[in-house]
Amino acid sequence: xxxxxxxxxxxxxxxxxxxxxxxxxxxxxxxxxxxxxxxxxxxxxxxxxxxxxxxxxxxxxxxxxxxxxxxxxxxxxxxxxxxxxxxxxxxxxxxxxxxxxxxxxxxxxxxx
Numbered sequence: 337x338x339x340x341x342x343x344x345x346x347x348x349x350x351x352x353x354x355x356x357x358x359x360x361x362x363x364x365x366x367x368x369x370x371x372x373x374x375x376x377x378x379x380x381x382x383x384x385x386x387x388x389x390x391x392x393x394x395x396x397x398x399x400x401x402x403x404x405x406x407x408x409x410x411x412x413x414x415x416x417x418x419x420x421x422x423x424x425x426x427x428x429x430x431x432x433x434x435x436x437x438x439x440x441x442x443x444x445x446x447x448x
Contacts, residue, residue, distance in 0.1 A: 339400055339441040340448070346397045380409040384419045391423040391434045399434060403441045416442055 337345075354361035372379055383406045390398035406416065420435040427434075 339403075339444045342397070343400050343404060346400070378409075380406065380411055383409055383411070384415070387438060388419055388423045388426070391420070391431050391438060392427040394430060394434050396434065396437055399438045400441050403438055404445060407442070407445055413442060413446070 350361075372382055375382075377385075383402050387399065387402040387406065390402055403416075416439065420438060423431045423435050423438075
């Protein structure tokens with residue numbers, strides 16, 4: 337399955353869950369907006385932090401969403417490489433594997 341398909345499928349699953357528990361979904365959306373829209377760091381920098389955590393937590397859907405968000409925020413593949421390197425340094429072998437997923441997702445989405 338392609339990364340685009342994975343992202344689309346996850347969004348569909350999230351929409352279904354959001355209908356089941358709308359107040360939780362609304363609360364999470366508010367938390368996300370509050371974290372991203374405030375403070376001295378820009379969205380791109382915050383998305384890099386989120387990607388590093390997603391790699392360390394081994395959450396492939398999170399990785400896919402944050403790679404997509406980074407591309408929309410003007411990130412470059414070279415900047416991504418720096419983030420992947422730090423994620424690997426902090427997380428060791430498991431982070432190496434998930435960092436490879438992040439790069440593959442970037443490369444697929446940028447080819448579109």
